[in-house]
Each structure stands twice: as structure tokens, then as C-alpha cells.
Amino acid sequence: MEEQQEIVEPLSLAIERHGRGDTVTVIATLGDEEVHRDKLDLNRASDRSKFGRAIHAKLPRFTPLEIDTQLLKLLADIERQREREQADAPEQSRGDELNAMELTRPELIIRRDFSGIVVPRLLGSRNGTDCVWTLYAKSGGKRSASELETSVVCGDQALHVHPMPPLPSVADVTELCRWSMESRNAWTAGKLTPTTAEVLNAVMDRIDRYVELPSDGESGCVGYNATLSLWVMLSYCYPLFPAVPYLYLAGPAGSGKTRTMDLIGRMVFRPMFSSNTTAANVFRSLHARGGTLLLDEAERLKDDRSPEVSEITSILLSGYRRGGRANRLEPSGDSFRSVSFDVYAPKLLACIRGLPPALSSRCITVRLSRASTGSPRAGRSLDDSPEDEQRIRDLLHAWMLERSATLLVTPSPASTLANRDAERWEPLFRIAALCDDAELLDFVIGHAAGQLEHEVEDATPEADPALLSALHELAGSKPRFTPGDVFESAKDIDPDAFEDGWNPRRVSAVLRRYGFRVQRSNGKRWYRLNASEVADVAKRYGYELSANSSLEGF
Template sequence: MIRPASHEHMSGPAEGTTVSDGAQAPLVFAWSVLSSTRHVVELSRGDTVIYSDTLNLLSAKHRERFAAALHAKTKEPPARLQAQLLRLANEVHRYLASGDDGPSADKRQGLQGTALEITPPEPWSQPVELIDALNDFADLLRRHVVMGQAETVACVLWTAFTHAVDSFDVAGYLVVQSPTRRCGKTTLARLSAAAACKPLYAASVAPAALFRVIEKAKPAFFLDECDAYLAGNEELRGLLNAGVTRDEAYVVRCVGDDFEPRKFSVFGPKLLAGIGRLPPTVEDRAFIVRLQRRAKGEKIDRLTRASLAQAGEIGRRFYRWYLDHRGEIQADADPPIPESLNDRQGDVWRPLLVLADAAGGPWPELARRAAVALSAEGVDTDELPIRFLADAAAALQGYDEISAADLAERLGADVESPWATYARGKPISPEQVGRLLGRFGIKPTKRHGRRTYEVGEIAAACERYCPKTGEVTAPTAPDDPSPNAAMTYEGAVGAVGGSKAEATAPHLSPNAAMSYGDGGSRGSKWQGVRQEKRLFDGLDGLASAMEGAK
């Protein structure tokens, strides 16, 4: 074990890895941690230290240089040394993620339940192309769940994001909804959890357990059946509302016999699955995936242990890619974002767009199509005040001013609107109209002996809070829920931060630059592949197109 240096902030446990060298004593690797990015690695044979240096084990480039230096000292094959260093990197990452200072010393007795074991997966043994892992997971999801193109893209990128969350400051939620049972929510959640990093799957969670588990283990939470326990649980909803932005995702609680105030993190990726809608404040921070029950004639595969094992292997590939490329991801990356997304939607989609750009191929375009399809800003009819503004503006076409009584009469005349029964089964009253308009700062003025509202003020508020759906430049995407139908994409991305031909990806390393003029090309392998792109079950066609473009 390496003795801690005098300037060491924390030291790792006694971890060692050996490399056999014929008849000689085995080579032993050992490590200690100075900080999250500075690790001391020592190679010894018996009692003799052969080589020791400080590096960032989590960086593929650092490991490669260190392996070259070790090769010069020991003549061991570089590939073999790099494999050993990768194992050390995984141990260091597990140690940093656990927040532990070594083996637990308090084995308390009498505790109910089972201890939580939340650890990242074993990284894949070979370097990974992110685009291949994304494609394979998309195909796996489509074979087991009836879902559309945009929903699949969002689920795949979000699952990959759980491995890279340490590189970002915003973690949007994946909300999986259905109108009724047996629509595939649990199947989707289980597949995503199997491929995620440090998943914690639960059918219920108490608010105190949520923030304590996140503070200790920083898992990716998978909360199923949340329609059964989230409604009316204001404390849990408040924690979920706060858990999206890293710098703001804290709650303060008094702990211990002295009631010492301590802060607990609630930041991290979370999947919420349930029947029906969630509170608007939660959905506003999420990617909304709506599932439908499979129709007669639509065939999907049954979820088996083999399917979950396949998802787990894809998760290992996601994790290996992140370990090798985490140094290339910038926390303040600002990729082109579709103009139809509002500020919060842009924030939660930004990490997924960064990963899509890193993957290249059709994924930059697919990700932006999905963002527009799932999150494009329109009238939020779930909030009655905003619905009121939208309906009032529609009812006032051709008017310059109107009284509260006249507006109430026009709104109440629509028997299919909520205003026909807004007042306990009766049409909305003029007083209620006045109160709803007052929430937006719209006040009446006295003119010609009566109090009226300026239609221009109502229209201005409507434009601010509920943009016209006709202004949303969402591209038309295929709406074919059949899991066996090949998805094709061709043409422009839509309104993506200006000109698609000039949009670049400056948030990536210079060696991985890409542009959207060719669908997000990454290197010569993708140059010219602008023809019809096939994903999901049409992956064979895409592979053929790639081979032809080489």
C-alpha cells in the first residue's frame, strides 16, 4: 500500500493489482488519491518500487502515457499494462463515487431490509464507439416496447447520460407516462435501469430516503408507479423540483443529537414512470415519453433475463466510452439548440445534445428532432391560468376592448371548455374572469361609463405565456409506432440555432469536430452519408451506407 503523501487530502484503501512476469516476483500496482483528478500509482516487484508517478487515472491519454513509461521500465506489453491501468481507473472511480474512506467499520446489527449496493458497472474491455452503443440500445428498446422515433431517441440518450452526469451541471428527468396499465412503462424502465450507471430501482421512496441516498451514493433513481405516491406528496415533489440543477439541488436538515444543520444533495438523473400526468412543475424539468398499449398485430419481444443482460453489456460500453472521453466533455458546452425550445427545455436537453454530437452520424439530427417533437413550446393547457389566456385571446378576435361580463359569457358558451363548468358546475363568472386576468397584471379601465379590458393587453400576455402553436417550427417526423417499421430521416433539422450549414460543435475536442451540414459527421467515415438514414430496426441499411461511404 502506498504511504499517503504529506499533502494528500484523502487516501485510497489498500488496492493492488498484480502482473505476472514469468519466474520473477509478480508486479504489483497500488494507488492512492490526492484529489478527484490526481492519483498516485506505484508499480513494485516484491519490496522494490520500480516506478511511481502522479496522473489522472480517469483519463485515457494519461493511462496511455503511463503505460508507455512502464513498458520502458518492465518490457511488459503496453496493451497488457493499459488493461491493468483501466482496472485501477475503475477502482478509483468506484472509490470517489462512494464517498467512503475505506472498508466500513460499523457493522450495525438489527437493521431491517437489505443494504444498498450502488456501484458503477465494470467498463467494457475494449474501446467503444458511442454511436454503435446508441444504435444497439435503440434497437433493443424497439424490440421490447412500442414507442415512436422521438421517444426512443430520448430514452437512449438519457440512459447514456446517466454515465456522463458527472460532467454536467443539469440533469433532466425522464418521465414515462401512459393512459392506462400494460403499455410498457415498467419494461422500458427496467431496460433503461439495466443499461444505466449506478441504478437504484424503487416502486416507492420517502423524501428523507431520497436525499440521504443521493447524498451518499449519487445513483440514477428509477421510480416506478409514481402516480400512486407522488400525488399530494408536496415534500417529495419539492425535492424533485430542486434536483435538476447541481448548484441549487440541496436541502438542509438538522441531524445528530446536537441538531447540527447539514446540507444534502438531491441532484442526479431520475426516471419517473406512472399512469397519467405528473405535476406541471415536475414535467417542466423532464423529457416526456408517452407510451401506448400495443395494438393487435404489433409484435414485440418478451422481456427476459437475456434481454436485461444485453442491456447491461450496452451499459458497460456506455461507461467505457465515458471513462475514455470524459476529458473532452465540457460542463459549459453550448451546442446548437432548436429555437422552439424555451430556456428550461434547452437546459435539460443540452447534455443529451452534447452526447448526440459526440456520437455523430445521424444522432445530432435525431436528437434535435426528438427535442422539438417532445418539448417544443406551445400552450400549456394543464395550467388553467395559461389555458384561460389562450382561450380568451381566441375569443377576442376582432375586439378592441371587452368587459369581464362579456368575456365570461363568450368563454362559458363553449361547452367543451373548462369555463362552462368552472364555477362549481356553472359557467365562469365575471368576478373570476377579473381575478384570472389580474394574475397577469391586466387591470380594467373605466371608459364610456363601464369597466373594460384592453384586448391588446390580453394578446400581449398571451404571446408571452402561451406562444402560438403555429409558430413552432417542429419538423414532421414519421408517426409509426410499429416496432418493425424502419425509420428514415432526410432533410433539414429544422430551426436549430440558425443556419444548419454553419452550426458546429465547439464543445468537443478539435479532433472530434462535426457539423450539421452533413448530418453531424465525425471524421471521413461519415463524409457524404447524407442519403436516407435508417436507425432502429433499419440498422443494417445504415451500416451498408457507411461501408459504401468509406
């Protein structure tokens, strides 16, 4: 009698498609029994490998390679089906061409006679809870609240929302819904219409309660307070400006930088706090949700040897102007494609030892000092008045909807500022102008002019003046000298400016930024310079050469 062979049932794979993409749910069955199911992108080798390993763990006779072969056949079937669908579809079904100039980000929408702000809400339903994005908008004097759609009607124009956010999670509602339901209902009913002056005064009172700001001459701390408060308001309307100034909190340890950042973060639009973030987290978060980045302990941005820090700095520099992008290669199946992330947003930076010069030039600086002993402001807890904190946020949201569109037709106030200085301060000047208080506007403009006189030292890397002074001194006393000579001389001039990690090669890299390049001779690297050349460069950058160096050339 012949021995019967065991019948091995084949493994069957079926798919459930999700839209028109390659992400599908794959169901593996053996006979009538479902063995495994998972959602995966068939283009991704890692997804296919994971699925194959899961099957192999349950049914060892099926190898991951066999499973991968079957998955690739499924992918080929999907692609052939898609090609047939595209061939059979009429041309007009692909939609009309959209005007790229009519795209708008979803979180803050500001046009002439139209302003909108998007808030995530948590709704009760028969199945538990649902989360939705709701657009609160004022158009032509009419207030409305409606679910966010892919297109927003703005007068006789349709704006196309991009990127369209996925449905919010409960965590999104908890973090991003900072406008109270009572206030939203009051605004929709026309009962909450704050003026610019009312909101500015409310924010200034809040800051004055908790932070002891340094004196600004006869006006006390009012200039710094007005600067901080106007910047808080700017975070609710920044998309309408071509550039958004960053806020830099400078000061020694114990001067209240972190406390001030925390206080401001409780008022600004969609804050994102970080002290040790990655570049990927910065550009992905800003692109996905917009809002305000608050970066504490920003000293590490001066570490020009770290690739990660260089990438973060690059993102910060790009995000200063509207349309600023971070371009990255993102995985796409088994290859990569270029993806552009929108990183334009307000950013607050706080540190002790200064910022890189290119970044400092994009900042409005507020210098903090240690509070006096027994200061009532420094002793108050930021959590002692949550109702007032919420009231401020409610006012800011309502102000954005009531007044921000007016900024589009508000002319830039006259001032003595020019170029980058004017660009940084103009948004704050225009917001102050909406207060209809000429004295206040003149005061803010005067305060800005006074602060610009003090910004040179914040824009100056700590070691650079000592290096230029050493270079000037050596150029006036030696026909040639090495980067090592400059390094040793600079350390004598300012020992505290050179922490661990400095060496002659780094010195030559810094000096190369100012146009001073070494020459090679007999295997060594030398400088051959005139002292007047160095003096001219120092004068152009506003650096004072040390008393040890000759002042030839000035």
C-alpha cells in the same frame, strides 16, 4: 441486638469510546456483574431515556432519572477530556485547509484525462466475507482498480471524496454492483474499450426489442429510440454537465410507460425505483449513493395542496442543476442543525396527466402510445435475455471510463435551440457528437427541434387554458366578476380538467401565478380586467383561448 441495614450496591457506568464523537458504548455493572450495555449518543435525550428505561426494567430500584443524571455526568467528562486534548494538541495536527473546489462525490469522478467509477465488491476472508468500495479508474491511459480512499489522485491534483461512503453491506453489493466481475477484469486488462457508437447502437437495439415507440415521421421510431438511448448513456457521465435533463414518459394508460421505465432502469447507472416515496427518502438516498431516480405514477406531483408532494417537487426542481441541494434541519443532540443534501441526478418521470409546468420545463418528453395488437415487442418478457442485459450494462460502465472524459473537451454542436431548450438537449448532442457520425448528429438535433414544437401541451397544467379562456370571456362581457364566476365558466369550457378539490379559492391561486389578482369590495373578491390583458398573457404562454371567448387582443 441492632438490626443490620441491607447494603445496596451502587450501579456503575463505564464507557467505550468510538472515535472522537459522542456515540459511545455504555456498560452498566452491579458489583462484578454486567447488567446492560448499549451504544448511544449521549447528546440525545431519547437515547439516554431508552438506556434508563432498560436499566429500570431490570433493576426497578434505579429510576430512569437517576440513570439520566449519571449519563449526563459521563457526557460532561467526555467534553472536558476533549477540551484538554484540543488544548494540548499542536495547531498543525488539525490538518491543512482543503480547497472546497477540489471536492468530488465518490460514485462517478470525471476530470480531464481522468475518469473513475466506484463499485461495491464482496470479498471472501477468513472471518467470512468483507465488502469494500473499489475505484476503477483510467488516468493518462493507465487503467487501475484500488480501494476507495478519502483522496483520489488525479494527475497532479488530489481530489477529496465527499461524502465518503461507509463500508458497503452485502445488500449494497447486491443492489449497486451492476458491472460484472468478468467485464471489470477485461476492462482492467485493456480488452474492453467500446466506442460511443457501439454502445449507442447496443442500447438502441435493446430498446427496439422490447418497446414499440411511436413513429416520428419518415424516420419511424428512431428519433425517440435515440433520445432514450442517449439519456441512458448520460446517466453514466452526468456529473460533468452543469444541468441534467429529466426524462418524461408521457402517454395514456396502457401505452407502456411502466414497461419502458423498467427497461431503462435495468440499464441506467444506479437506478432507484419509486412510485410512492417520501421526500426524506429521495434526498437521503440521492445524497448517500447518487444514481438515477425513476418515479412512476408522477401524477401526484400536481397535487399542490399536499406539503409532502410540494417538498418532493422542490427537491426535483433543485436537483436539475449541478450543486442542487435540499437543506433540512437535522437532530443534533437536544437541538437541530442545518444539513445540506446533494440531490443533483438524472430523473425519469412517468405519468398520464402531465407534470407541473416548472418541472416539465426541465424534461425531455417522449410520448408513448399503445402498441398495435399482436406486437412482438410488447409480448416479449424483459427477463428473456439476462445475458444481453448484463452485456449492455458492462458496455456502459466501460464506455464511461473510456470516453466520458472526452466530453469535457467536446464542443456543443450548433443548433437552433436556445436558453432552457439548449440546456436540456446539449448533453445528448455532445454524447451523439462522440459517434463521429455527422448524419446521426444532425438527425438527433432535428428530432429535438421537432419535439419542442409539441411540448407546450405537456408543460401546460390541464386546467389553466380553460381558466384563462373563462377569464377572457368574462372580462369581455362583465365589468367585474368573482373567482366563482371564473370557476363555473371554466367547467363549462372543459369539464374534464376539474377533478374533485377545485374551488374558487384554488382558481384565484392559479390565476395569481399569471399576475391576475382579485380586489376586495364589500366583503367580496372581484376581478376587474380588460379582455386584452388576458389575451396578452395567454399569447405569452402559448395558450389557445377557447372558441367561446372573444379573440380581442390578438
